[in-house]
Amino acid sequence: MTRIKDALDAVAAAVIAQKDYLCGLDAKTGDGDHGLNMARGFQAVCEEVDNMPDTTRPGPVLELIGRTLIANVGGAAGPLYGTGFLKAAQACDEDTRLNITSFEKLLGAAIEGIKARGRSDKGDKTMLDTLIPIYNCFLPENAEGKNLFDVLEEASHAAKAGVDYTKTIPARKGRAQLVGERSIGYEDPGAVSSMIMYRALYTFLKK
Ligand SMILES: Nc1ncnc2c1ncn2[C@@H]1O[C@H](COP(=O)(O)OP(=O)(O)OP(=O)(O)O)[C@@H](O)[C@H]1O
Numbered sequence: 001m002t003r004i005k006d007a008l009d010a011v012a013a014a015v016i017a018q019k020d021y022l023c024g025l026d027a028k029t030g031d032g033d034h035g036l037n038m039a040r041g042f043q044a045v046c047e048e049v050d051n052m053p054d055t056t057r058p059g060p061v062l063e064l065i066g067r068t069l070i071a072n073v074g075g076a077a078g079p080l081y082g083t084g085f086l087k088a089a090q091a092c093d094e095d096t097r098l099n100i101t102s103f104e105k106l107l108g109a110a111i112e113g114i115k116a117r118g119r120s121d122k123g124d125k126t127m128l129d130t131l132i133p134i135y136n137c138f139l140p141e142n143a144e145g146k147n148l149f150d151v152l153e154e155a156s157h158a159a160k161a162g163v164d165y166t167k168t169i170p171a172r173k174g175r176a177q178l179v180g181e182r183s184i185g186y187e188d189p190g191a192v193s194s195m196i197m198y199r200a201l202y203t204f205l206k207k
């Protein structure tokens with residue numbers, strides 16, 4: 001067991017525990033499968049990473065997470081999250097350690113990957129409406145003079161604010177765009193799954 005593996009297990013457990021909740025959200029504006037997709041993906045991820053001989057470095061673990069999500073999850077979110085993890089893996093090097101700078105670099109790379117693959121951006125009512133506000137907390141102009149745990153906590157609030165924002169806007173990407181204006185009033189399921197993953201990581205790191 002490594003700390004990276006333990007962190008992954010904590011994130012996977014949170015996603016799997018919220019399977020029905022995420023499906024319920026997706027049923028309001030989409031096809032009701034987001035929780036199933038995410039739970040299936042993270043179940044597969046845990047099995048794959050369990051078989052890794054060395055989980056001490058973040059790069060190879062993030063890469064396997066990305067490849068496994070792309071291979072095992074149908075629908076939009078699996079390949080999009082998978083691309084994010086692959087891009088974060090590519091942003092790692094031998095010296096990557098958990099700190100504000102590396103968080104900014106890895107999450108920034110993940111977001112750029114998701115934007116490119118999804119042809120989406122902030123305000124489209126997607127996972128990006130949670131991920132970008134989290135990322136902004138780690139930018140030098142916002143994080144200067146703060147310690148990692150203060151920034152992690154701020155980002156946890158920013159994630160919730162991002163989810164709340166998705167309630168106020170119509171969906172412009174994915175299946176939910178079919179219901180368009182009628183998606184106003186509902187949270188985006190991908191924005192919620194991003195918050196669940198981030199908060200599980202934050203809770204793990206705080207311990
Ligand atoms: N182009 C996109 N860019 C970023 N995120 C997206 C995009 N399309 C969908 N999503 C995210 O994926 C979530 C839906 O994932 P789900 O697992 O339900 O796949 P799906 O049913 O194939 O989705 P959909 O048909 O809505 O694209 C949405 O809530 C949204 O956050």
Ligand SMILES: [Mg+2]
Nearest residue numbers: 030031033034
């Ligand atoms: Mg769906």
